[in-house]
Amino acid sequence: MPGQTERAKAVSALQKIIADLEDLPLDHEDFSQSAGLFTSFLRSAALREIIDYELRKIRDDAHYQPAGSSKQQMTLHNGRNFVLTAIVAKPAPAGLPPKLQSLNRDSFIGVVNGVDVETTVFRIGAADDAWRDNPCVSFLRQGEALLVRAGVDLVHLRPLSCAVLLTLASQPRFDAVTEYAADTLEPLRERVVNPELLWTRYMMELAIHYGDAASAGALRNAAERGSPAVCAAAARAIEHIHCRE
Amino acid sequence: VALTLYPPETPQEAITVDDYMDFVARELDAEDDDSLYAPQSVAQFSRLLANPGIVTAALNRELARLPRSLDLAGDFSGTSVLLGRAPSFLLRANFWTPPSHSEEAYAFETYFNQYQMPHNHRFSFLTGGYYGGGYETIIYQYEGDEGYLPGDPVALTFSQVTQLPKGKLMFYYAVRDVHAQRIPLDPSISLNLVAISKKALERPTVLFDLEKKIVTSIALPQGRNYEIPFLLAEQVGDARTVDALEEIAVTHPHPMVRGYAFRAISRMCPNDAQVVVQAALKDRHPYVRDMAACGFPA
Numbered sequence: 001m002p003g004q005t006e007r008a009k010a011v012s013a014l015q016k017i018i019a020d021l022e023d024l025p026l027d028h029e030d031f032s033q034s035a036g037l038f039t040s041f042l043r044s045a046a047l048r049e050i051i052d053y054e055l056r057k058i059r060d061d062a063h064y065q066p067a068g069s070s071k072q073q074m075t076l077h078n079g080r081n082f083v084l085t086a087i088v089a090k091p092a093p094a095g096l097p098p099k100l101q102s103l104n105r106d107s108f109i110g111v112v113n114g115v116d117v118e119t120t121v122f123r124i125g126a127a128d129d130a131w132r133d134n135p136c137v138s139f140l141r142q143g144e145a146l147l148v149r150a151g152v153d154l155v156h157l158r159p160l161s162c163a164v165l166l167t168l169a170s171q172p173r174f175d176a177v178t179e180y181a182a183d184t185l186e187p188l189r190e191r192v193v194n195p196e197l198l199w200t201r202y203m204m205e206l207a208i209h210y211g212d213a214a215s216a217g218a219l220r221n222a223a224e225r226g227s228p229a230v231c232a233a234a235a236r237a238i239e240h241i242h243c244r245e
Numbered sequence: 246v247a248l249t250l251y252p253p254e255t256p257q258e259a260i261t262v263d264d265y266m267d268f269v270a271r272e273l274d275a276e277d278d279d280s281l282y283a284p285q286s287v288a289q290f291s292r293l294l295a296n297p298g299i300v301t302a303a304l305n306r307e308l309a310r311l312p313r314s315l316d317l318a319g320d321f322s323g324t325s326v327l328l329g330r331a332p333s334f335l336l337r338a339n340f341w342t343p344p345s346h347s348e349e350a351y352a353f354e355t356y357f358n359q360y361q362m363p364h365n366h367r368f369s370f371l372t373g374g375y376y377g378g379g380y381e382t383i384i385y386q387y388e389g390d391e392g393y394l395p396g397d398p399v400a401l402t403f404s405q406v407t408q409l410p411k412g413k414l415m416f417y418y419a420v421r422d423v424h425a426q427r428i429p430l431d432p433s434i435s436l437n438l439v440a441i442s443k444k445a446l447e448r449p450t451v452l453f454d455l456e457k458k459i460v461t462s463i464a465l466p467q468g469r470n471y472e473i474p475f476l477l478a479e480q481v482g483d484a485r486t487v488d489a490l491e492e493i494a495v496t497h498p499h500p501m502v503r504g505y506a507f508r509a510i511s512r513m514c515p516n517d518a519q520v521v522v523q524a525a526l527k528d529r530h531p532y533v534r535d536m537a538a539c540g541f542p543a
Contacts, residue, residue, distance in 0.1 A: 052482075059496070066471065066474050207308070
């Protein structure tokens, strides 16, 4: 992500958590090991320092664009084995039926500002249909964090007003999430959320038409380590390159 | 109106991106459109288009990053890759892919590529077909008033429908050329040399409804990417944050960024909200004045 290294160097708390997290194995079974690091980052002044850094950059350089930003979230760092993100979460507009959804990454979700967030979690990965009878409803308060497991938990967050959340997420375990109706707990739709997928498609289209031996080597690595969709796309592109050559 | 350009008829030797950017830095002036479509500039751009290895090199740089991080970034953003820079110029490759067949992906990818979205550009640029059959585009022109707001009527005049296949070169004027790309039949790539003039920094991109001949919205390129630090600042900022916001509100060239800064201050300092509104009502751009008049809506 362009600009993220420079930003990490400028904010010492960010630099420290990146270095600490990159030392940890953050596979599915080990992800909870990051809890302590994440909580202390959440409770520090790091986010304000990052925002002040971004505003100074915007003030001093008219060409500057904040790294990793989209409309309601800012990727603070996209590391080798994790993604750290700040999110502005507003209450859902009145009249919208609440939905639960699964996540495609293991994620810690924590509250930065003083806004309480009501959380509802169902552990669907646990066993049979019994999960439907066991919602865990609680309030997440400033400085507190919740672990949501990809493919295991269904979650609904309801901020009481405009909440600032920090999330620490693993690399994608899945390419899609499933949304469920909060009242019937029936699945509504599966939604592709892995932002790499569209890029992957562009990359693979390019590789198919323009790739050479060096591209095939890099794609082989991607095929071994990427998410399922990335693996499939990389394998297809390698096949095209070989056929062409 | 957008120009079709004709390179020398004798085949020219291909040049590298570095050589081309050296030429751009030496010979072209971002403040002078004439220099961009002068014969020498057209000839050099044509030689760059004749280099078949440019996109492969950028692709391989990006693919080498994939095993380390699946977040494609580096020089890639949106549907383009940055190939080179010179003072006040950017060279980009843009990818034009037919959308996927699935309904959801089709809608998203059509939006992502901004197909069939009539728009102008805040900058003048040279463009050339590098690969594939290219997109078809419908081009209009207008007088290019930079102070339009959504809903304003615009005197758009039809100019042409044309295509950008491999080897074709065109020049688009900042602001006054309005075009909408149609979905290409096959994956295509174009190269753009973008001239970031001083005025380009202050201009929003304008989106139009060609049938109703009105402005539908205005946006900074990547405009929404600027908003999130200001939204976060409203929630977690302190007095020092307000100092930075005040400077941005007064000095930043982009009207939307100034608007975000004014809005953040008014929410962080509710006791001073009226003073902030009064200051924003004196801004030089109608976008900011409009935000202030509406009480800085979300």
